Amino acid sequence: MDRNQQLKIKKKTTGAVKTLIILAIVMIDIYPLFWMITASLKTASEFVTKPAYALNEGFYFQNYIDAWNEGNMSVFFRNSLINTCVSLVFIVLFSVTISFALVKMDWKWKKVVDQYVAFGIMVPFTTAMIPLFQIFTKIHLINTRACLILIYVATSISFSVFLTSGYMKSIPDEILDAAVIDGCGTHGLLLRIVIPLIKNAIITNLVIQFFFKWNDLMAAMTFVSSKSLKTVQTGLLYFTDEFGTKNWGAIFASVSICVIPMLIMYLFLNKKVIEGMTAGATKG
Amino acid sequence: MNKVLGNKKAIAVYVLPGLILYTCFLIAPVVWSFYYTLYDGSPGIKWNFCGPDNYLRLFSDKNFMKSLLVNCKYILVVMAGQIILGLAMALMFHFWLKRFKSFVRTIVFFPVVLPIVAVAQLFTKIYEIQPHYGLLNSILAGVGLENLVQPWLGQAKTAFGSLCAMDIWTSIGFYAIIFYGALLDVSSDIVEAARIDGARAFQLLRYILLPLIRPIMVVCLVFSFTGTVKMFESALTLTNGGPSGATKSLSLYMYTIAFTYSKVGYASVIALVVFALCVIGSFFIRKLDKDITR
CATH class of the missing domain: 1.10.12 (Lyase 2-enoyl-coa Hydratase; Chain  A, domain 2)
Known part of the structure; x- marks a missing residue:
């Protein structure tokens, strides 16, 4: 050789x-x-x-049926879907309007408000949690969907404004000027010019906020206790307590029910997800 | 022009609703919790002003000290895992991977988007020993390492490591992808030139790549630090702070004090400690960065 x-x-x-x-x-x-x-x-x-690593012999779908019906997964799923979707509407609405006002409009307190909103990124939710619990108890919103949605929207504003403003800044002022000269009003400018231009930012924000809200555990376990209002995450915790450690098949099925929709969504949207989630690091 | 972009009414409509929500349900509660720290008991029931007592109590509270220690240990281990292994993974993908780049990227990032409860349930079953072996124990038994079969989550000395392993598994993709993106931005001419000058792999990393990806490194350190200080959901769902407090973080301790013992004032102090650690830690990381560059 x-x-x-x-x-x-x-x-x-x-x-x-x-x-x-x-x-x-x-x-x-x-x-x-x-x-x-x-x-x-x-x-x-x-x-x-058989040892745990062995493959399944057949396809025993009864586990899924058990988890869905007896384990109440159908109820938890609906709750998560309602909470997440309603919050998303407001999150997107507020993040677009606030970042438009902060980036493109002229007013006195712009800088101060900008910093005030950015401050929220630093705040850990745990610090706000104890007073929030007292507030919601006082106004009788504890154990309702409304309180979760309010929390979801309030805690998402900082990051989604940060994300949306980044794209908003890349719109050239000349386009807005031209539209104004052509007689476009403020709302028209936002609806017809700005929103189509930042469509991508809106979708990215929508996708990652969906994951964040869907995956929320801390707020859901603290502020909602009745079984009929539990979300997928708190339901899953409750479910394993209920079924104990014995019914492995049903537990795995319930975890899969929780994970598979995420997997499918992720397979289609992974570019947006990765882009949105790493934006905090790469655009800061 | 000014009329359209300076339209005060429109600005109010755009900014106020969101800002009010943000203030009422995030900022005001944080400020409010300062007021809580000066009181003993829970609001409405035995709510007495006690001055700085809650703060002083921190120093004599053994359980607080223990969870602070656990939390610090967790920060060190998980941060090291996320940053060092994340960077190592990014380097491997960048220099070794010729094909399937976007496929590997997609897969590595996936655990990041999984709900933590599901991950914890999955890992509980991986670490399981009773009623039957979980994945890890059954593999160990299968390859003849029966003496390593143990209740991973049931004993204090392994529970902590098992928790860290799970958290590194879920989060490492995030850091690997960020570092990978940063490495892609490094011009290949520079790397080529250094190679021609005879730089070995380690020298290339130490003198060329690390200085160039430095801003991203700082951001990752801050992210990793603030994320690990808040240690809560994974510890709650995998081990619930146990066994005997081996995985009880500051936030978990706070949660028990607030919602099991209803000592709202004292719990608020602990919540503020967590907040302060986040702020001070990220400040120091950024300051250290400035000092070294100078």
């Missing part, structure tokens, strides 16, 4: 090792989820007779 050949072999093996390492990383990310889905399709006896 001459030297050249030896080098070639060496290069090939290091290449193979590198590929293997990356493959291992990808496996570590995917395998637990894959395992969860296979486990959700196992019968109760399979968990006892």
Whole structure:
């Protein structure tokens, strides 16, 4: 073997090792989820007779039916959907109007308000939680959908304004000037010129806020206690308490019900999700 | 022109509703919690002014000190995992990966968007030992490492590590993707030039890449720090602070004090400590960055 050949072999093996390492990383990310889905399709006896890593023998969909009906997942799902969607409407509405006023309009207190809104990014929700609990108890909103929606909207304003303003700044002032000369009013400017131009920002914001709100646990577990109002996240906590550690199949099915919609959404929207979530770091 | 963009009525309509919500349900409560810290008991029932007592109590409260220690340990371990492993992953993707780049990116980021309750349920089953082995124990038994089979979440010495492993698993994709993006922005000419000058991999990282991705590094450190200070949901859902307080964070401790023992004043003090740690920590990270650059 001459030297050249030896080098070639060496290069090939290091290449193979590198590929293997990356493959291992990808496996570590995917395998637990894959395992969860296979486990959700196992019968109760399979968990006892076979090791946990074994594949499912058949497709036992009864687990899903149990989780959906007996585990009340259908109710939790509807609650999460209502809370999330209603909050999203307001979050998008406020973030567009506030950032339009802050970036493109002229008024005296602009800078102060801008900093005041940005301050919220720093505030941990835990600090606001205790007084919020007292406030909501006083105004009799504790244990209602309304209080969750109010919290979701209030806590999202800072970040979504930050995200939307970034795009708003990239609209050239000349376009707005031209529209104004053509006789466009303030609301018309926002509706017909600005919103179509920042469509992308709105979608990105919508997508990531959907994930944030859907995944919320802290507010939902603190402010809502009645079973009929629980969201998917608090429901899942409650569900495993209810079913104990015995019914593994149903537990895995309920976790899968929680994860699979996220997975499907993510597969279609991953570019927007990654862009939106990392925006805080890359645009700060 | 001024009439349209300076339209006061429109500005009020645009800004006020959102701003009022934001003030009432986020900022006002934070300010309000300062007032709570000066009182003992819970509002309405035995609500007595007690001055700085709640603050002083922190220093003699052993449970507080313990959760502060647990929280600090958690910050160190998880931050190291997120930053060092995240950077290592980004470097591997950048230099080793020739094809499937966007596929790997998509997969690595996925755990970030998963709800923490679902992840915790999944990991509970991975670490399980009773009534039957979970994934980890069954694999260990399968490859003949039976002596390593143990109740991972049931004993103080392994529960903490298990929690950190789960949190690093869920969050590392976020940091890897941010670092990867930063590395993509580094011009390949610079890397090429350094290579021709004979820079080895470590030198390339130390003298070329790290200085160039420095702004992103600072942001990631701040993110990672403030995220780990708030340690709450994962510890609650995986171990609920146990066993015997081994994973009880400041926020979890605060939560128990506020909602189990109804000591609103004292809990507010702890909540403020968490807030203060976030602010001071990110201030110091940014300051350190400035000092080194100078």
